[in-house]
Amino acid sequence: MQTRVTRLLGTRLPIVQAGMSWASSNVALPAAVSNAGALGVLAAGPMREADFCRTLDQLAAATDQPYAVNIPLYRPQSAQLLDAMAARKVPVIMASQGGPKAHLARFHDYGAVWIQVVSTLEHARKAAQAGVDALVVVGAEAGGHPPANEVSTLVTVRRVLQEVSIPVIAGGGVADGWGIAALLALGADAVQLGTRFLLTEEAGVHPNYKAAVLAADVHDTVLVGRRSLPVRGIRNAFAQAVLDAERDQISQPEYEALFQRSTLKQAALDGDVEWGKVELGQSAGLVSRIEPAAQVVQQLAAELAEAMRRMQTLSSVQPGALGA
16 A cells, blocks of 8 residues: 555555664564564654664664664653664654754755654644654543543544644554554554554563553543643552642642653553553454554554455445435
8 A cells, every 4th residue: 555654654554653762672573563664663752862772773684675763852861862863763753742843954954854753733733844754643532641632533634634744653542453544544644553552472571561451441541641741641649649740730840750750661661560661552452452563553554444445345336325
């Protein structure tokens, strides 16, 4: 299948694995996804510079297909990590939580593609005006840091597509090929999946974390941290404490201290799924097993093809059959 994104990136499929701290801060997951024909994404977020450089070299050796590196631009070490990426001519940059304008020239100079992750129309406009090559547009169903305004993927993506002309990768609430087909029909050029790739053998999170995601249904996530940096995660002891604090309207310093007391590392690396931040999307409820990442990509492609065939049968209906 060819879209503006597959042509831009050189992938066979309009499928992108989200950059997820700890889960894809390794070689195994992004390499498996890229080798299967989608876009694998290394998450630089929690990585130290030396580990990051070593992993970049290993990833380049593990695949001859396009891959991306996700980097939060607000990170204190982001300048050093960007230097390492430029030195190795990383083919696709996927940036978030910071402005891209100051960085674009040196990456475009060697032919890299810059994709900016956004969750609101305002940020989408700014990124497009800055000159990025494509956007990842994330709606409220997504895990991690979805928009604080809680507007759904369906609405957010469609609104952005009304305003920008560059390719759009839609994310949030999708765990199968049927969801991919729906967002392609909406006008997206590719679809990003995070939670589905959390439940793969290669995802580098603690078994307790995977078990919690696997056990979650569509109604078991909650958005917390509206007074800080909102996070969608599982409704555990940490989430309930933050919800209680929001209800009781404690002071902002107390609130920030409570919110920052728990971390993603606590859950993803140490396995504390009660007081750690177990970040996942609503689509966890659509996934029932842990599988190899390449098999997930193959399954997504097969489901997408099946959904497309169904749409083709609908298009063959005689006009009068749908009513006047």
